[in-house]
Amino acid sequence: MTLELNVSLWRGGQSGHYQVFSVPQQENQTVLDVVTYVQRHLDPSLSYRFACRVGVCGSCAMTVNGRPRWTCRTHVSRVAGNGRLEIGPLQNLPVIKDLATDMTGFFEKWREAGGAFVPTKTRHDDIETIAPDSPARLAAAAAIECINCGVCHAACDTVRWNRNYLGPAALNRAWTLVNDVRDGGNRERFEAVAANGGCHACHSHQSCQEHCPQGLNPTASIAGLKRRTAQAWLKGEIRVRGREG
Amino acid sequence: MNVSLYVWQRAAALAMAPMIILHVALIFYATRHGLTAADILARTGGNIGWGAFYALFVLAASIHGAIGIRNILAEWSPLHDPGAGIVALIVGLLLLGLGLRAVAGVTLP
Numbered sequence: 001m002t003l004e005l006n007v008s009l010w011r012g013g014q015s016g017h018y019q020v021f022s023v024p025q026q027e028n029q030t031v032l033d034v035v036t037y038v039q040r041h042l043d044p045s046l047s048y049r050f051a052c053r054v055g056v057c058g059s060c061a062m063t064v065n066g067r068p069r070w071t072c073r074t075h076v077s078r079v080a081g082n083g084r085l086e087i088g089p090l091q092n093l094p095v096i097k098d099l100a101t102d103m104t105g106f107f108e109k110w111r112e113a114g115g116a117f118v119p120t121k122t123r124h125d126d127i128e129t130i131a132p133d134s135p136a137r138l139a140a141a142a143a144i145e146c147i148n149c150g151v152c153h154a155a156c157d158t159v160r161w162n163r164n165y166l167g168p169a170a171l172n173r174a175w176t177l178v179n180d181v182r183d184g185g186n187r188e189r190f191e192a193v194a195a196n197g198g199c200h201a202c203h204s205h206q207s208c209q210e211h212c213p214q215g216l217n218p219t220a221s222i223a224g225l226k227r228r229t230a231q232a233w234l235k236g237e238i239r240v241r242g243r244e245g
Numbered sequence: 246m247n248v249s250l251y252v253w254q255r256a257a258a259l260a261m262a263p264m265i266i267l268h269v270a271l272i273f274y275a276t277r278h279g280l281t282a283a284d285i286l287a288r289t290g291g292n293i294g295w296g297a298f299y300a301l302f303v304l305a306a307s308i309h310g311a312i313g314i315r316n317i318l319a320e321w322s323p324l325h326d327p328g329a330g331i332v333a334l335i336v337g338l339l340l341l342g343l344g345l346r347a348v349a350g351v352t353l354p
Binding site: 158161162194195196197198200201226229230233234238240241 | 247248321
């Protein structure tokens with residue numbers, strides 16, 4: 001006899017309701033498999049987002065039994081001990097429909113935090129030599145494997161309370177560039193992350209670190225930004241830009 | 246919260262940390278030795294040292310508290326900038342005024 005999972009899926013937009021489906025339980029099954037089963041076999045109008053299915057693209061994050069998770073690498077056996085799953089869209093992001101959220105604001109914050117690389121060399125220059133064990137490279141390496149899934153953003157209390165907060169993902173990205181010796185945009189970047197709603201708004205609750213599927217520690221990156229920007233401000237190297245929050 | 250408010254709040258906390266220890270030690274001393282209000286006023290009245298100590302304490306507490314209140318209002322109330330900042334500034338000035346008045350009350354001869 002096939003065991004059935006009791007699966008509640010969010011239906012609708014910002015306001016909506018949970019709809020219950022019964023999905024056959026498999027021995028080896030991810031949460032994304034469950035959502036895909038519903039869409040392929042039970043209700044083709046279900047909207048959700050995924051691409052790679054192997055934990056690389058960062059597009060399939062959802063709220064699973066109250067916690068933000070990457071669904072393609074979350075096995076049902078790990079999260080649904082009682083055979084129940086409640087799957088909703090990521091929190092702290094506007095819902096487009098069902099399980100798909102609008103990530104526009106999330107990525108705008110990356111740009112706002114100075115998340116773009118600012119080159120200092122041309123194609124005619126030699127390639128920069130970076131020692132793998134240099135302190136800056138080690139600091140960048142510790143934060144570089146972000147897959148932009150939005151899990152930390154959804155888990156963050158400060159994002160929930162402060163609409164202008166740049167959020168752990170954008171600030172973590174900024175920290176990797178601060179430690180990139182090839183980059184020339186640090187003054188602008190420091191001013192961007194030192195304004196209201198920047199790194200100093202972080203309360204260090206560490207939910208980002210707790211939930212990051214890649215095991216990154218954005219709180220540590222943000223602490224690094226706080227330190228470096230405070231030093232820069234005290235030395236008069238940056239000014240405080242106006243922004244709400 | 247921005248870098249300027251962050252540094253001011255941390256600096257005020259740094260200044261207050263030893264002051265709080267001394268203040269609490271003083272309370273213990275006064276209660277353990279059964280000092281009355283009159284005894285305390287007799288020691289603090291006209292004492293420039295205690296006056297300066299508590300005036301600085303009040304100043305640091307006003308700065309630290311006002312910035313914290315601004316944060317709380319900005320995050321947990323319908324107020325945002327500049328409303329939260331204005332209310333926090335008023336609270337900070339109120340704390341400073343009331344605090345300095347209390348300091349003057351016990352240290353001025």
